[in-house]
Amino acid sequence: MGTMTRALARIAMVGAALSLLAVTGCATEVVPASTPVAETTTPTPTPMPLTAAEQLLADAGDPAACAVSFVLDGTTLDPQLQTQDALYSLLPIPRADGRVFAGWYADTTAATAASADPAANAGNPATRVNGADLVACTAQQTTLYGAWTTPEAVTAENARVPLLMYHQFTDKPGGEEGWLRGNFAYVEDYRAHMHHIKDGAFYLPTWDELSAFIDGVLFLPDHAVIITDDDADPTWLTMAAPINEQLQLMATSFDITxxxxxxxxxFILPxxxxHNMHTAGANxxxxxxxxxxxxxAADMEASADALGGVKEVVAYPFGHHDERSKEGLRAAGFDMARTIEQGYVSVGSDKLALPCIRINFGMGVADLTELIG
Structure with a gap:
């Protein structure tokens, strides 16, 4: 084909295109073959990072877990993983120079009130929260609010904490016979004692709280009591401990492991x-x-292992102890020990020679009231 012929052909093609445009009213953009067509994509949103509490729950993967967050003036505390419907375990006890920790509370109003008057609501289960309370969460999370008070408030309160000591129990109103008769509390007297403590809204400190109280860094009200039983006797397990469960009252059972x-x-702290020292020695x-x-120390290590590693406190068998006993307990990592000496625990008490209030057969509510208020 000649040059003239090709030129005429191109003119004819352009003319045909213009004629088509005139008929349809549409224009078509010719895209060069070498130009890529851009694709439209929706960007993936960046996920929000998990909070510290949410991360705890994610790592736990346990539907019964509860992440507890803490709010306290002047202190930053990491959230803590607890188990719902179990007693709180080892809540933090903050320390600060010139201040005394006044406890954890369910809301800011109660915490503020406690800062002004730490004794006012200490025993109210709806306000001050500690290891005597069951963990309850919403959507696996909850927040506790702390309060501070002053060393002067501790001095003014002058709290004396009784450690009640029970042994065995009987369902006989007249008691048991034999030389151990005094050890057996009538179970209905025990029930009445527990109702007195429950209805009287006594504060039930945990052992780590008692230790901090002795150090003068935790406020405890004078209206506080710790319930203990020696030996984990079958009568304790079948008669008395169920009463604590029914009334939701924390107690400690000292067990020969x-x-x-x-x-x-x-509701019972073992x-x-x-482990094997509840026997008489050579003397x-x-x-x-x-x-x-x-x-x-070796015996106490074995006992702690049997109890899952807990080393807070021991009850001396028969109450017998001396400096070698204390040295052995320190070596094993135990912080406190309870004797059978009568008395109350105060700020500055000897942690390895804590006194108690012994409960004997025949002691009713009037006797208990005289001893603990």
Missing amino acids: GDGVAEQNR RSHT GKGQMVNLTPAEI
């Missing part, structure tokens, strides 16, 4: 009555004043 650890309900007294500090 070498005989096997007794199964307790969720603690050590030694007729307990092994705590016969064995060496190293032997005592």
Whole structure:
């Protein structure tokens, strides 16, 4: 085809295109083959980072878990993982120079009131929260609010904390016979005692709280009491401990772990009555004043292992103790020990020689009221 012919052909093609445009009223953009067509995409949103509490829950993967957050003036605390419908475990006890911690509370109003008057609502289960309370959460989270008070408030309160000591129990109103008769509390007297404590809204400190109170860094009201039982006797397990579960009152059971650890309900704190030292030694007294500090420490380590590693407190068998006992307990990492000496725990008490209030057969509510208010 000649040059002229090709030119005429191009003119004819352009003319045909213009004729088509005139008929349809549409224009078509010719895109060069070498130009790519851009694709439209929707950007993926950046996920919000998890809060510290949410991360705890995600890592736990447990529907019964509860992330507890803390709000306290001048202090930043990480959230803590707890278990719903179980007693709170080892809530933090903050320390600050010139201040005394006045506890955790369910809301800011109660915390503010506690800062002004820490004794006012200390025993109200709807306000001050501690290890005597069951964990309750909404959507697996909750927040506790802390309060501070002053050393002067502690001095003014002058709290004396009784550690009640029970042993065995009987369902016989007239009691048991024999030389151990005094050890057996009538179970209906015990029930009345627990109702008195419950209805009177006594504050029930945990052992770590008692330790901090002795150090003068935690406020406890004078209206406080710790309930304990020695030996984890079958009568405790079947008669008395169910009363604590029914009334939701925390108590401590001192267990001789070498005989096997007794199964307790969720309101009972199993603690050590030694592993294999609840026997008489060469001098007729307990092994705590016969064995060496190293032997005592080894026994207490075994007891702690049986109790899942708990080393807070031990009850001396028969109450016998001396400096070697204390040395052995320190070596094993125990912070406190309860004797059978009568008395109350105050700020500055000897943590390895805590006194108690012994409960004997025949003591009713009037007797208990005289002892603890």
